[in-house]
Amino acid sequence: MDGARLKGDIGEAQFLVEALKLNFSILKPWSDKRYDFVLEKDGKFIRIQIKSCHTIQKMPKCTRYSCNLQGGYYGDRLISCKEIDYLVAYIVPENIWYIIPSKYIEGMKCLHFYPNSKNPSTSFTEQFRNNWSFKYGIYDCKSGEINTSMPNIPL
DSSP: OOHHHHHHHHHHHHHHHHHHHTTOEEEOOSSOOSOSEEEEETTEEEEEEEEEEOOEEEOSSSEEEEEEOOBSTTSOBOOOTTTOSEEEEEEGGGTEEEEEEGGGTTTOSEEEEOTTOSOTTSOGGGGGBTOTTOTTOEEOTTTOOEEOSOOOOOO
């Protein structure tokens, strides 16, 4: 197993622990899907893609972590709300989670996190730090509306 794959597996294992602590039921797709897990609570389902960030990039006034959002064999598949509901980024060295609705990052190739920045405007991702309540809802690609309750997504 290569190093990147192992790091991804460790991030997924950590996610399982956190989700179980919050009393979510967890489903793992059998085949290779864009999402890594499906969370269920009270009959409502959410598709989750996990990304682990390990590499620290020292900036002049803060520390930055970057997360590649491209998937597929050629790196040409981008995040789509048709495939996932939330991206969960785990900043391993900081033990920090970002739970981001796919609507906000759809089509992006890379995402940056600045967990130690004193400037709150450094990154829009800070609003999603530890968003375990999934309070931002799910973006409905068909209607263009945001459902603020956990949706019942057909499997």
